[in-house]
Amino acid sequence: MTAVAANLKDSAAVAFIALLLFGPFLGVQLGDGNAGNLTLSTRPALLGVAVALTFAARFLMLLWQGRRPPAVLTRLTAWVQQSGKFVAPALLIFAVALPLIPGVENAYIDLGVLIMTYVMLGWGLNIVVGLAGLLDLGYVAFYAVGAYSFALISQNFNLSFWECLPISGLLAACWGIFLGFPVLRLRGDYLAIVTLAFGEIIRLVITNWVALTGGPNGIDGIAHPTLFGLNFSMAGGPGTFAGFFNITPEPGQRITYLYYIILILALLTNWVTLRLRKQPLGRAWEALRENEIACRSLGINLRNTKLTAFAIGAMFAGFAGCFFSTREGFISPDSFTFIESATVLAIVVLGGAGSQLGIVLAAMVMIGVPAMLQSLQIYRMLIFGIALVVIMVVRPRGFISTRKPTVLLGKPKVVLT
Amino acid sequence: MSDVVLSVTDLTMRFGGLTAVNGLSFEARRGDITAVIGPNGAGKTTVFNCITGFYRPSAGRIVIARQPGDTLLLNRLPGHAIAKKARVARTFQNIRLFSGMTVLENLLVAQHNKLQAATGFGVLAILGLGKYRAAEKAAIELARHWLEQTGLIDRADDAAGALPYGAQRRLEIARAMCTDPVLLCLDEPAAGLNPRESVALNELLLKIRDTGCSLLLIEHDMGVVMKISDHVIVLEYGKKIADGTPHEIRNDPEVIKAYLGEGDEDDPDAPIAGTLVHSV
Amino acid sequence: MAYALQQLINGITLGMIYGLIAVGYTMVYGIIGMINFAHGDVFMIGAFIGIIVLTALAGVTSVPLGLLAALLLSAALCGLYGFSIERVAYRPLRGSFRLAPLISAIGMSILLENYVQTSQGALERAVPDLIPGGITLMNENGFVVQLSWMQMAIVVVTLVVLGVFTYLVTRTPLGRAMRAVEQDPKMAALLGVDTNRTISYTFVIGSALAAVAGIMFLVYYGVIDFYIGFNAGIKAFTAAVLGGIGSLPGAVLGGLLIGLIEAFWSGYATVAYKDVAVYSVLAIVLMFMPTGLLGRNEVEKV
Numbered sequence: 001m002t003a004v005a006a007n008l009k010d011s012a013a014v015a016f017i018a019l020l021l022f023g024p025f026l027g028v029q030l031g032d033g034n035a036g037n038l039t040l041s042t043r044p045a046l047l048g049v050a051v052a053l054t055f056a057a058r059f060l061m062l063l064w065q066g067r068r069p070p071a072v073l074t075r076l077t078a079w080v081q082q083s084g085k086f087v088a089p090a091l092l093i094f095a096v097a098l099p100l101i102p103g104v105e106n107a108y109i110d111l112g113v114l115i116m117t118y119v120m121l122g123w124g125l126n127i128v129v130g131l132a133g134l135l136d137l138g139y140v141a142f143y144a145v146g147a148y149s150f151a152l153i154s155q156n157f158n159l160s161f162w163e164c165l166p167i168s169g170l171l172a173a174c175w176g177i178f179l180g181f182p183v184l185r186l187r188g189d190y191l192a193i194v195t196l197a198f199g200e201i202i203r204l205v206i207t208n209w210v211a212l213t214g215g216p217n218g219i220d221g222i223a224h225p226t227l228f229g230l231n232f233s234m235a236g237g238p239g240t241f242a243g244f245f246n247i248t249p250e251p252g253q254r255i256t257y258l259y260y261i262i263l264i265l266a267l268l269t270n271w272v273t274l275r276l277r278k279q280p281l282g283r284a285w286e287a288l289r290e291n292e293i294a295c296r297s298l299g300i301n302l303r304n305t306k307l308t309a310f311a312i313g314a315m316f317a318g319f320a321g322c323f324f325s326t327r328e329g330f331i332s333p334d335s336f337t338f339i340e341s342a343t344v345l346a347i348v349v350l351g352g353a354g355s356q357l358g359i360v361l362a363a364m365v366m367i368g369v370p371a372m373l374q375s376l377q378i379y380r381m382l383i384f385g386i387a388l389v390v391i392m393v394v395r396p397r398g399f400i401s402t403r404k405p406t407v408l409l410g411k412p413k414v415v416l417t
Numbered sequence: 418m419s420d421v422v423l424s425v426t427d428l429t430m431r432f433g434g435l436t437a438v439n440g441l442s443f444e445a446r447r448g449d450i451t452a453v454i455g456p457n458g459a460g461k462t463t464v465f466n467c468i469t470g471f472y473r474p475s476a477g478r479i480v481i482a483r484q485p486g487d488t489l490l491l492n493r494l495p496g497h498a499i500a501k502k503a504r505v506a507r508t509f510q511n512i513r514l515f516s517g518m519t520v521l522e523n524l525l526v527a528q529h530n531k532l533q534a535a536t537g538f539g540v541l542a543i544l545g546l547g548k549y550r551a552a553e554k555a556a557i558e559l560a561r562h563w564l565e566q567t568g569l570i571d572r573a574d575d576a577a578g579a580l581p582y583g584a585q586r587r588l589e590i591a592r593a594m595c596t597d598p599v600l601l602c603l604d605e606p607a608a609g610l611n612p613r614e615s616v617a618l619n620e621l622l623l624k625i626r627d628t629g630c631s632l633l634l635i636e637h638d639m640g641v642v643m644k645i646s647d648h649v650i651v652l653e654y655g656k657k658i659a660d661g662t663p664h665e666i667r668n669d670p671e672v673i674k675a676y677l678g679e680g681d682e683d684d685p686d687a688p689i690a691g692t693l694v695h696s697v
Numbered sequence: 698m699a700y701a702l703q704q705l706i707n708g709i710t711l712g713m714i715y716g717l718i719a720v721g722y723t724m725v726y727g728i729i730g731m732i733n734f735a736h737g738d739v740f741m742i743g744a745f746i747g748i749i750v751l752t753a754l755a756g757v758t759s760v761p762l763g764l765l766a767a768l769l770l771s772a773a774l775c776g777l778y779g780f781s782i783e784r785v786a787y788r789p790l791r792g793s794f795r796l797a798p799l800i801s802a803i804g805m806s807i808l809l810e811n812y813v814q815t816s817q818g819a820l821e822r823a824v825p826d827l828i829p830g831g832i833t834l835m836n837e838n839g840f841v842v843q844l845s846w847m848q849m850a851i852v853v854v855t856l857v858v859l860g861v862f863t864y865l866v867t868r869t870p871l872g873r874a875m876r877a878v879e880q881d882p883k884m885a886a887l888l889g890v891d892t893n894r895t896i897s898y899t900f901v902i903g904s905a906l907a908a909v910a911g912i913m914f915l916v917y918y919g920v921i922d923f924y925i926g927f928n929a930g931i932k933a934f935t936a937a938v939l940g941g942i943g944s945l946p947g948a949v950l951g952g953l954l955i956g957l958i959e960a961f962w963s964g965y966a967t968v969a970y971k972d973v974a975v976y977s978v979l980a981i982v983l984m985f986m987p988t989g990l991l992g993r994n995e996v997e998k999v
Contacts, residue, residue: 388804
């Protein structure tokens with residue numbers, strides 16, 4: 001039979017499967033009654049649309065398969081690869097200048113804060129997953145340690161954000177070592193599941209140890225950061241930022257301050273990572289990822305190398321958590337679920353594990369895009385899940401999948417991979 | 418050149434009910450190229466893994482003499498200390514390179530401990546302080562030296578995984594040499610090499626021997642073994658059945674029966690019958 | 698004594714459910730070496746299909762028939778779900794680097810959870826007590842040890858299903874093919890085994906088992922929501938690992954162990970931290986035995 005007919009038959013089969021799969025969930029809706037009072041209502045229209053869409057999608061997919069991508073696309077990708085050198089500095093300049101652009105709304109600066117928090121988390125997790133190759137699915141635990149340590153220390157010992165920041169990082173690093181010890185001998189998926197379990201344990205403890213953490217209600221009234229003792233209160237007057245500079249207090253001032261704090265923290269993470277890559281430690285991490293047994297035969301202490309990766313990665317998560325705490329003013333266990341770990345991991349993998357720039361791009365896409373589509377908020381997680389699957393299937397190696405060598409003997413040339 | 422660099426005494430390795438190595442004793446002399454040969458399954462790689470810290474022997478002693486009189490017991494050392502303290506380096510039967518990293522980076526990783534010590538607790542170097550830069554320069558020089566010795570200098574900045582097979586084998590040897598070992602253990606270095614590459618390998622191994630490093634190798638390729646070894650040990654079913662110079666081994670009836678098979682005695686390159694297989 | 702016996706009964710029942718899910722995990726890990734993150738959510742989907750079928754048949758058929766219909770329909774549809782998940786999210790990534798299928802699986806898990814949440818709402822769903830009553834085993838100082846019909850049904854159904862499944866794996870050509878692909882996919886393919894189809898069957902069967910577990914969970918606990926798959930998934934995977942990945946009897950054994958740990962911890966310590974207890978067990982066991990209790994020792998050739 002002709003190709004078109006074959007495609008139609010294939011698409012029909014796929015659509016039929018979709019009918020069976022979607023039937024119970026889309027075609028039918030459970031009523032809101034209690035046990036014994038349940039009702040079912042049918043939604044044939046919704047089911048029909050879903051099946052039709054599946055048919056169309058499959059048909060298009062089959063048509064597109066085997067076709068060369070249009071010349072425009074290949075030229076575009078070539079251009080992107082070549083101009084890669086300029087993307088990073090351009091983004092940096094944009095990031096630094098964003099709040100200063102006249103007329104830019106607070107909402108956008110706030111979005112920038114959100115994206116950069118995830119960029120920092122991504123860069124931190126990159127040390128563990130991208131460089132050292134240790135599959136950590138419980139990264140959110142260190143984020144939580146950073147956040148809760150700031151909340152508790154600042155409220156009980158009256159220390160400011162800047163004073164607590166190193167303490168949070170240190171505490172998180174200690175937890176990184178503590179949680180890294182049991183998993184030293186584990187590989188691959190086993191390592192992933194145990195780190196996930198650890199993340200869940202931390203969340204459960206936070207939720208249930210009410211005396212310490214306030215339980216599910218969280219901790220409220222966390223202090224916002226100050227600039228040399230000046231706070232950003234809306235009241236104005238002495239002791240406040242607005243009062244000191246004799247300007248009218250506006251919410252944008254604190255948001256801008258927060259923005260630059262996270263920008264600096266994120267850039268610090270990036271700088272440390274880039275420096276470490278050129279050090280024996282960073283190379284040992286990458287060697288660990290490539291071939292653990294060879295590392296051992298070269299005299300590298302695997303235990304120390306792995307624990308350092310966990311500790312330093314955790315430290316940056318701790319910093320980010322501390323920042324999160326002070327930015328929100330309120331934290332609860334709901335902010336530290338597995339979904340957070342999954343999101344950060346997705347950002348790292350999507351970016352092309354190991355690529356600093358890729359992670360920035362991935363964070364912009366994964367955090368920025370959903371945040372801007374307000375009308376689709378209820379479908380946010382659903383789209384997130386679909387996006388993860390689709391992107392992985394289409395481009396498993398992530399946005400930027402080439403590795404930059406840390407040292408070159410000769411002149412830089414095209415590196416064969 | 419006659420003191421002992423490695424002495425193995427009554428080495429026994431049991432895996433559950435299987436005894437892979439049974440009461441093996443031999444000595445490798447400093448400055449020698451010592452070859453361990455035997456049919457497949459004779460326990461050669463097991464012996465290697467015991468010596469290089471990947472297995473814990475069930476019984477026996479393995480002692481390395483880094484300098485004459487400066488001995489160290491190898492059995493009880495943790496894996497990573499074997500290269501660091503005992504200065505025993507090895508290559509692997511299935512090549513284990515850091516494929517995603519460049520050739521040069523592979524050689525720098527080999528000098529990890531030396532470089533790490535120069536970083537000032539790992540932190541100062543981040544700030545550009547300390548003696549790290551000088552140490553890294555020296556490390557690159559050492560890497561350059563070995564790249565030239567192994568003919569890989571032109572490919573220093575290529576990804577290790579992109580190299581052809583023979584070059585990857587040479588890279589593994591260069592990497593092992595960058596750890597500045599006293600004893601280099603090679604697990605079938607000639608496997609998969611064509612005759613021309615085998616000759617080049619012989620030259621390389623002799624050059625390494627001339628730097629003062631002792632070599633211990635497992636090999637099936639008799640061209641390599643007979644041409645360059647000073648001392649040959651033959652294993653069969655985990656036991657030593659012969660121990661001597663290549664000439665003595667070639668004429669040993671036990672060995673001929675077990676391994677070498679019938680062939681022209683005076684021609685080391687004669688086709689070998691028996692269980693000899695070129696590993697790939 | 699009576700209290701302990703009750704926990705034992707509860708634990709075994711719960712353990713059977715976990716064991717059924719764990720078998721699916723261990724089969725998939727054994728054959729393609731990946732953790733099917735979405736497997737727990739197939740269990741959840743099975744439970745939901747069950748509640749929908751039961752609601753549809755409420756008043757139309759008797760309870761036993763309704764349950765049977767729910768069981769069969771759920772198993773069939775979940776098998777189809779498992780098949781589709783593998784085709785869409787995992788097969789294209791076979792042979793890709795190891796993080797890719799994991800992310801895809803996580804994405805699929807999130808997708809399924811939110812698919813159910815958006816299509817059926819985030820509320821909990823409850824069914825009335827469908828198999829009420831049981832037998833009283835003992836009465837000690839007023840504490841009554843009950844073995845409910847439900848619990849017995851769960852144990853019986855699980856054992857029957859596992860029996861059929863064991864027969865399938867050990868005696869049929871399909872089972873042999875599955876074991877062959879597990880040991881050496883290339884060689885199996887060379888010998889004429891259709892690896893793709895075998896892998897698909899593995900997913901289908903594993904998902905069907907998860908569906909059975911889902912129905913039983915639904916009827917036993919009476920309440921489900923779209924998130925039960927996540928928790929049950931981790932615990933069932935813990936069970937699979939405890940018993941040794943790749944070992945089917947191990948998965949069931951692990952499931953029982955987890956069920957007992959959870960029941961006894963809830964009974965004698967705190968309910969709030971029961972999950973912490975289970976997860977900690979996972980970490981501790983793997984710390985000392987990286988390949989699980991009964992797992993095959995994967996010796997990496999040096």
